[in-house]
Amino acid sequence: MTTAIPQGYNTPIPTSITTPDIVDTRVGRLEFVDGVPTRETSSMLWDHLDFMRGVEAFLNCVPAASMQAMIVGLESLGLDACNKALIADDLLDSNALFLTGNTDTVYTVVLMDLHRDGPTVVEIPPGCGPGTVNDAWFRFVVDMGAPGPDRGAGGRYVILRDDDDTTVVPDDVFVARTPSEANFLVLRGFLVDGKPDAATEMFRNGLKAYPLADADNPPEMGFISLSGKEFNTIHSNDATFFSEINEVIQREPIGVIDHETRGLLAAIGIEKGKPFAPDDRMQEILSEAAAVANGTARAIDFRPRDPEALIYEDRKWITAFVGGDYRWLRRDGEGGRNLDARTLFFYFATVNTPAMALKMVGVGSQYAAAMTDADGEPLDGSVNYRLHLPAGIPAKDFWSIVIYDPQTRSELQTGQRYPSLNNARDQLQYNDDGSIDLYFGPEAPADGGNNWIQSVPGKSWFSLIRLYGPLESWFDKTWRPGDFERITKAAEEQK
Numbered sequence: 001m002t003t004a005i006p007q008g009y010n011t012p013i014p015t016s017i018t019t020p021d022i023v024d025t026r027v028g029r030l031e032f033v034d035g036v037p038t039r040e041t042s043s044m045l046w047d048h049l050d051f052m053r054g055v056e057a058f059l060n061c062v063p064a065a066s067m068q069a070m071i072v073g074l075e076s077l078g079l080d081a082c083n084k085a086l087i088a089d090d091l092l093d094s095n096a097l098f099l100t101g102n103t104d105t106v107y108t109v110v111l112m113d114l115h116r117d118g119p120t121v122v123e124i125p126p127g128c129g130p131g132t133v134n135d136a137w138f139r140f141v142v143d144m145g146a147p148g149p150d151r152g153a154g155g156r157y158v159i160l161r162d163d164d165d166t167t168v169v170p171d172d173v174f175v176a177r178t179p180s181e182a183n184f185l186v187l188r189g190f191l192v193d194g195k196p197d198a199a200t201e202m203f204r205n206g207l208k209a210y211p212l213a214d215a216d217n218p219p220e221m222g223f224i225s226l227s228g229k230e231f232n233t234i235h236s237n238d239a240t241f242f243s244e245i246n247e248v249i250q251r252e253p254i255g256v257i258d259h260e261t262r263g264l265l266a267a268i269g270i271e272k273g274k275p276f277a278p279d280d281r282m283q284e285i286l287s288e289a290a291a292v293a294n295g296t297a298r299a300i301d302f303r304p305r306d307p308e309a310l311i312y313e314d315r316k317w318i319t320a321f322v323g324g325d326y327r328w329l330r331r332d333g334e335g336g337r338n339l340d341a342r343t344l345f346f347y348f349a350t351v352n353t354p355a356m357a358l359k360m361v362g363v364g365s366q367y368a369a370a371m372t373d374a375d376g377e378p379l380d381g382s383v384n385y386r387l388h389l390p391a392g393i394p395a396k397d398f399w400s401i402v403i404y405d406p407q408t409r410s411e412l413q414t415g416q417r418y419p420s421l422n423n424a425r426d427q428l429q430y431n432d433d434g435s436i437d438l439y440f441g442p443e444a445p446a447d448g449g450n451n452w453i454q455s456v457p458g459k460s461w462f463s464l465i466r467l468y469g470p471l472e473s474w475f476d477k478t479w480r481p482g483d484f485e486r487i488t489k490a491a492e493e494q495k
Contacts, residue, residue, distance in 0.1 A: 047285060053267045054289025058241055059297060059339065060261060063138035063346045065235035065244045066099065070350065071182060073097075073233035074111055077226060082117050082209045083219045085110050089200040090227035094411035094419055097232040099350050100464055101411060103418040104400040104425065105129060106189035106199035107226070110209045112159055115181040115251075117211040119160045119167050121218070122185060125206025126154035129199075129397075129468070130364055131187035132353040133159060135180040136252050140326055140352045142176035145187060147355035147364045149174045158212055159183060163255075167212065180256050185209075186351055190397060190468070194425040234408060237294040239287040242268065246276040297347040300340050302371045302378075302406065302462070309344065316376065316483045317368040317465075320345050321357035348409040359475050362396045366470040371406075371462045374483035378406075382457035384441035388482035391434030396469030398424035401438065403453055403461045412461050414454040421453060440484070 005012055023030040027048050031038045037045065079086055088107040092098065101107070112120045112133075124131065128145035135141055141159070146152040156173040161181075169175055187207070189199025203223070210218035235244055248256075249265060249272050262271075268286065270276050278286060304310075309318045322341035323330060330338055345352075348369075355364030373379055393399050400422030405412045412419045421428065421438060429450050430436045439445045439452040440461075455461055465481065473479040 047281075050268060050282065050285045051289050051292075053264060054242075054286045055293045055296070057245070057264050057268055057270075058290055058293030059343050060264065061241075061245050062235070062297065062343055063352075064136065064248045065241055066346055066350060067134070067136055067138050067182070067184060068244045068248050069235040070184060070233045071111060073231045074109060076231055077229060078224050079109070079111050081219075081222075082110060082112050082120050082211065084222045084224060085203070085207060085209070086226045087200060087203055087223050088227050089196060089223075089225050091196055091418065092226070092411070093228060093417045094413045095228055095230045096226065097234050097408050097410045099234060099409050100348055100402075100404055102400065102464075102466060103402055103411065103420040104191065104398070104422045104466065105468075106191075106196045106203065108187040108189065108203045108207060109226075110185040110207075112183040112185065112209070113181055114159065114161055114178070114183065117213075119158055119164065119169070119212040120183075121173070121208070121210055121212050121215060122157045122159065123206070123208040124148075124150060124154050124157065124187070125202050127152060127189075127202055128154065129188040129190050130353070130355055131185065132351050132355070133157075133176060133178070133183055133185045134352055135178045135184075136182040136248055136256060137180065138184075138346060138350065138352050139179075140354065141178045141183060142174070143353055143355055144185070147353070147360065154206070161253075163253075169212070170215075180252050182251065191422075191424045234410070237290065239283065239290045241290050242270065242278075242286055243276065246270045297343050298406075300344050301347050304340075304344060306338075306340060309341075311368055312477065312480055315480065316370050316372055316374065317481065318371065320349055320367045320369060324357055324359075326352055326354045326357040348404075360470075361472055361475065362469050364468075364470070366467045366474055368465045368481070369462065370465075370484060372484075374485050378460045379440075379455075379462060379484060381455035381459040381461060382442060383455075384439065384443075384445070384487050385484040386487050387438045387440065387463075387484050389436050389438065390479060390481070392473060392479055393423075393436075393467070394471035394474040394479045395423075395467040396471055398422055398468050400424075400466045400468075401453070401463055402466070403440065403455070403463045406460050406462055412456065412459070414456055416454045419453055421451065426450065 019032050019035045021032050030041050086109040091103050092101045092107055124144045130147050131144035133141040158169045158173045158175050160177050162177045162179045189202055192198035208221050249270055254272050269278050306322055309322045311317045311319050323338050328338045328342040402420040403412045427450055439448055440455055442455055442457050444452045467474055
């Protein structure tokens, strides 16, 4: 659109390229003098730009902050060398603050520091369940065990930096490369006869990790039990978040992230080789940015708006991997990265692997999360619920359901040590047609106590179904779980 020739011009000027003297916006009234912002408007807009960059930095860097908190939390338990492993020899209970950890497999964790140790060897025993190495930004490096190149037969892996072109590795190893110094390995062992003993023995006798330089005389492997321990592996949700990111940036090589992300962080004062020291103005802005970004992440997780998040159009269950890509790329990158999908995953979960995103029938694991009840309301710890699972639950190995605290995104702390049920450990009661009804509430139902998970009045919760060795009926959606339905005490007694 153009106008008549305005004063000061020789030709007509499109109004679309000019700026009015006064513009009312959601951040306030913007005032200009013939296109030049006033001092007050400039100050307000600079503050807003810093705020926006703080919000974006938080949302984009949740994976890095989560890994940093993981490292700090695990090191507090004594995990200070690659030849030490933490093992959930009596499973992971609700004492630990650990993003959506499961109560159903024997976790074994190794932290690798390639700056300290150089290229690192991991020896995986035969029969190991799903295992994964992630880098300092929680990006996938390699799978081990059943979904890895050893295919559950066991084998030796060497973890190298991407830029390492001098290390000579043996011919009989699987080589994986990583862009970061810090790397996180988690392995899972399955229950046998409902007990963790066999998996624990497998790891204690067969798992080894050591610097490649010590391959001729590797140090003895040490194991530290994490079961029953109180520790925190969850990133901050206030302005401390940005200090956690700064720790990652200072430790890791500059190429661990791309130019755009480095520039975003530099814009709020986080830059490799420089102190992170926000002044009072910036500290106030970052505190507000963290509050808004944390709320945004919670909206993405608990109230997702992307239709692809729903596994079934008529159910509340959502997928952790929106779009079915462990990199969160749309159409293999043609549509860019789905930033909200990445946030959805990393705000409530850890461990990034194709084995949880791709269709791998009978291998790996698949997940479904229910953040609300059948009516879309938060799950209430003072209310009784029933969840109906049809017959033929599609899990070759086993299935489980665990409930979590929405504040910590960790196992809900109740009178039960394990806020979960699984068919490998628990004596569950099935219906005559092979289906099963599970119950959730502050008190066990009169009939069906074996199928009950305790909740806490005054606390909300959410749930994850896990399928280990998922079958075709999961992928083609012919098996369809119900939603969480409220039940009254009268209905419970009548049943």
